[in-house]
Amino acid sequence: MLTLDDPSLLRAQCLVAGEWISAERTIAVTNPATDALIAHVPRLDAAATRRAIEAAEAAWPQWRRRTAHERSAILARWHALILQNQEDLARIMTAEQGKPLAEARGEIAYAASFIQWFAEEAKRVYGETIPSPVASQRIVVVREPVGVCAAITPWNFPAAMITRKAGPALAAGCTMVVKPASQTPLTALALAVLAERAGVPAGVLSVLTGSAGDIGTELATNPVVRKLSFTGSTEVGRLLMQQTASTVKKVSMELGGNAPFIVFDDADLDAAVEGALVSKFRNAGQTCVCANRLYVHEGVHDVFAQKLAEALRALKVGPGDQEGVRIGPLIDEAAVRKVQEHLADAVAKGAQVLSGGRRHPLGGSFFEPTVLTGVTQAMTVAREETFGPLAPLFRFSDEAEVVRMANDTEFGLASYFYARDLGRVWRVAEQLEYGMVGVNTGLISNEVAPFGGVKQSGLGREGSRHGIEDYLVIKYINMAGIA
Numbered sequence: 048m049l050t051l052d053d054p055s056l057l058r059a060q061c062l063v064a065g066e067w068i069s070a071e072r073t074i075a076v077t078n079p080a081t082d083a084l085i086a087h088v089p090r091l092d093a094a095a096t097r098r099a100i101e102a103a104e105a106a107w108p109q110w111r112r113r114t115a116h117e118r119s120a121i122l123a124r125w126h127a128l129i130l131q132n133q134e135d136l137a138r139i140m141t142a143e144q145g146k147p148l149a150e151a152r153g154e155i156a157y158a159a160s161f162i163q164w165f166a167e168e169a170k171r172v173y174g175e176t177i178p179s180p181v182a183s184q185r186i187v188v189v190r191e192p193v194g195v196c197a198a199i200t201p202w203n204f205p206a207a208m209i210t211r212k213a214g215p216a217l218a219a220g221c222t223m224v225v226k227p228a229s230q231t232p233l234t235a236l237a238l239a240v241l242a243e244r245a246g247v248p249a250g251v252l253s254v255l256t257g258s259a260g261d262i263g264t265e266l267a268t269n270p271v272v273r274k275l276s277f278t279g280s281t282e283v284g285r286l287l288m289q290q291t292a293s294t295v296k297k298v299s300m301e302l303g304g305n306a307p308f309i310v311f312d313d314a315d316l317d318a319a320v321e322g323a324l325v326s327k328f329r330n331a332g333q334t335c336v337c338a339n340r341l342y343v344h345e346g347v348h349d350v351f352a353q354k355l356a357e358a359l360r361a362l363k364v365g366p367g368d369q370e371g372v373r374i375g376p377l378i379d380e381a382a383v384r385k386v387q388e389h390l391a392d393a394v395a396k397g398a399q400v401l402s403g404g405r406r407h408p409l410g411g412s413f414f415e416p417t418v419l420t421g422v423t424q425a426m427t428v429a430r431e432e433t434f435g436p437l438a439p440l441f442r443f444s445d446e447a448e449v450v451r452m453a454n455d456t457e458f459g460l461a462s463y464f465y466a467r468d469l470g471r472v473w474r475v476a477e478q479l480e481y482g483m484v485g486v487n488t489g490l491i492s493n494e495v496a497p498f499g500g501v502k503q504s505g506l507g508r509e510g511s512r513h514g515i516e517d518y519l520v521i522k523y524i525n526m527a528g529i530a
């Protein structure tokens with residue numbers, strides 16, 4: 048049973064055009080740890096999406112005319128309300144997504160930090176003047192909100208992936224229609240309750256649950272929508288890029304990953320093990336920046352493998368609302384099957400299970416944190432994002448060879464390596480073909496740095512001073528006839 052200090056935050060309705068609406072057709076939201084029903088949310092369609100888009104268009108002129116300071120003050124209130132309700136929001140998140148409560152609390156704080164960051168960035172959308180080549184002309188450049196925006200977000204970070212988009216959009220003076228993942232809508236709807244309480248005007252922010260295809264296609268093809276920001280799989284990202292092309296929308300794509308995690312022979316091994324635990328097993332391995340391939344120098348491989356396996360054995364697996372749990376359930380049965388497929392393929396091709404390797408005795412979608420050794424580039428786990436608690440170890444001996452193997456993927460989101468030689472740190476950091484590089488750390492995500500990938504891991508950056516750029520357009524004003 049989900050017990051909240053403020054039960055009104057558990058909202059089984061959608062915020063559309065300033066109204067909370069229900070629907071005859073609904074989607075069941077269940078707890079992945081217990082399969083228990085939490086709530087039914089509306090199964091909205093393209094018509095409801097059009098209403099939200101029309102309301103966003105109608106609300107935009109007034110919202111963009113507010114001063115940056117006024118928008119900033121509303122975002123600051125939203126930030127404060129999120130933190131004041133952190134415990135309830137974390138409970139809702141753990142119930143519908145499964146992550147341990149401590150991680151959920153952390154995600155709520157992380158999500159709130161984007162609202163706070165962009166409340167401040169709203170006041171720094173600067174323009175420029177350019178010396179004119181013509182004496183009677185003056186050249187001014189201003190940056191303006193792009194207009195009605197759409198956001199489609201994944202289930203693994205149900206709060207932060209929304210605020211990482213809504214924060215800069217509203218700060219820039221845009222309006223936004225959000226479609227959260229159907230597995231984790233309640234966190235998004237609770238954030239919408241708090242946005243409304245903070246003073247976000249009707250129509251400026253709508254949150255719709257329902258058919259991904261129906262809502263998504265409307266958001267991707269409706270000409271009123273000028274910008275679409277997507278976080279999710281590369282496969283769906285490609286589809287949305289095709290669909291948005293018909294109306295030439297701005298797009299931000301935060302897509303899949305296949306992060307290498309390299310441990311050199313001069314690494315601090317205890318730090319590397321700690322980094323591997325964070326990078327590989329946060330959210331039970333269900334993050335886009337999880338270490339997906341662990342390359343360990345042959346000179347330290349066996350010690351590192353034993354240390355990692357020993358550290359894993361200390362991690363408690365169980366429902367996220369239980370005290371001390373570090374590894375919650377995977378989101379669903381399909382996620383477990385993908386881990387099993389990667390595991391079976393690797394073992395069939397010669398890998399060995401050092402630790403774990405089975406469904407957890409708790410049953411359901413719980414899986415033992417697993418370490419594989421003897422893994423090679425020929426195995427599926429080297430090419431596909433596992434998105435589960437499976438740590439495949441690859442041996443290497445040569446720096447140039449391991450950089451080549453690390454870059455041998457169509458993905459380019461996050462990468463990590465542990466080394467202490469300064470020359471090696473610079474060489475490897477510069478040669479890794481990724482949007483983000485963690486050096487001697489397994490956790491690189493924060494609101495101040497530009498988060499995003501290269502190659503087929505996406506387009507654009509979220510967070511940092513760059514994150515608001517995707518919600519702005521540049522206008523050049525030439526004033527002639529000046530004596």
Ligand SMILES: NC(=O)c1ccc[n+]([C@@H]2O[C@H](COP(=O)([O-])OP(=O)(O)OC[C@H]3O[C@@H](n4cnc5c(N)ncnc54)[C@H](O)[C@@H]3O)[C@@H](O)[C@H]2O)c1
Pocket residue numbers: 199200201202203204208226227228229259260262263264278279280281283284286300301302303304334335336432434460504505
């Ligand atoms: N780069 C990042 O910042 C980042 C962050 C989190 C997750 N991810 C990636 O997301 C994936 C896991 O999340 P997921 O399973 O929710 O991804 P997903 O692509 O299946 O779904 C993401 C969102 O897209 C919606 N969607 C699905 N099909 C759609 C369609 N045809 N049209 C419109 N919308 C559609 C879903 O309902 C959901 O809201 C992984 O690949 C992970 O790497 C990336």
Ligand SMILES: O=C[C@H](O)CS(=O)(=O)O
Pocket residue numbers: 203204207333334335336492
């Ligand atoms: O799944 C990847 C998200 O971006 C989570 S985080 O930003 O790395 O915490």
